[in-house]
Amino acid sequence: DIVMTQSPDSLAVSLGERVTINCESSQSVFHSSNNRNSLAWYQHKPGQPPKVLIYWASIRESGVPDRFSGSGSGTDFTLTISSLQAEDVAVYYCHQYHSVPHSFGQGTKLEIK
Amino acid sequence: EVHVVESGGGFVQPGGSLRLSCAASGFTFSDYWMTWVRQAPGKGLEYVANINQDGTDIHYAGFVRGRFIISRDNAKRSVYLQLSGLRTDDTAVYYCSRDSAWFDAWGQGTLVTVSS
Numbered sequence: 150d151i152v153m154t155q156s157p158d159s160l161a162v163s164l165g166e167r168v169t170i171n172c173e174s175s176q177s178v179f180h181s182s183n184n185r186n187s188l189a190w191y192q193h194k195p196g197q198p199p200k201v202l203i204y205w206a207s208i209r210e211s212g213v214p215d216r217f218s219g220s221g222s223g224t225d226f227t228l229t230i231s232s233l234q235a236e237d238v239a240v241y242y243c244h245q246y247h248s249v250p251h252s253f254g255q256g257t258k259l260e261i262k
Numbered sequence: 263e264v265h266v267v268e269s270g271g272g273f274v275q276p277g278g279s280l281r282l283s284c285a286a287s288g289f290t291f292s293d294y295w296m297t298w299v300r301q302a303p304g305k306g307l308e309y310v311a312n313i314n315q316d317g318t319d320i321h322y323a324g325f326v327r328g329r330f331i332i333s334r335d336n337a338k339r340s341v342y343l344q345l346s347g348l349r350t351d352d353t354a355v356y357y358c359s360r361d362s363a364w365f366d367a368w369g370q371g372t373l374v375t376v377s378s
Contacts, residue, residue: 150324187363189364189365191307191365193307197370198357198368198369198370198371199299199307199357199365199368200368201364201365201366204362204363204364204366210366240306242306242307244307244364244365246363246364249312249321250309250321250322250323250324251297251309251312252309253299253306253307253308253309254306255306256306256307
């Protein structure tokens with residue numbers, strides 16, 4: 150099974166500052182068949198269901214603000230928020246769908262400093 | 263608009279059973295895999311099970327160990343999760359999601375509480 154490890158577990162950033170969340174997979178999630186990485190990022194706010202932000206490691210879901218971006222390949226991935234807004238306070242999860250069973254990172258809690 | 267609505271959660275004693283349901287609308291249900299994900303109190307998201315379009319390909323997380331069964335009824339646009347042999351550590355909000363490989367449409371979840 151693929152284990153997903155995020156870092157840090159939590160962080161506090163000032164409004165307008167850049168945010169970087171890392172995700173490492175225990176095995177490569179690169180698909181040679183389509184040259185894509187099977188990695189998604191979700192935002193989860195209290196009392197709401199999770200919301201997909203990024204899939205195939207770097208494709209932004211429709212309606213997601215362009216301050217959110219994803220990068221990386223193989224086993225190392227990054228979610229970046231270019232300029233933190235108050236509404237971005239949430240827990241963020243990476244998710245690999247390269248192989249079953251699917252797996253999530255443990256989550257990164259983002260707060261305002 | 264895509265909608266997914268879970269139901270069937272509740273309070274159950276250890277060893278008990280529950281059947282969760284998930285009703286979908288706003289998309290061609292029979293074209294998609296469907297997935298159950300859970301979140302225990304104070305914990306992160308955890309994949310539970312998923313099922314392919316016609317119910318012939320099913321996968322479970324290791325912790326399920328034969329206790330849960332996922333199924334679907336395309337005529338009713340619904341997916342189900344039969345929970346049995348429940349343990350206290352199965353207490354969680356159970357979410358249903360449309361599965362496009364990533365999970366792109368989630369319900370609000372249904373709470374399952376396992377306690378004596």
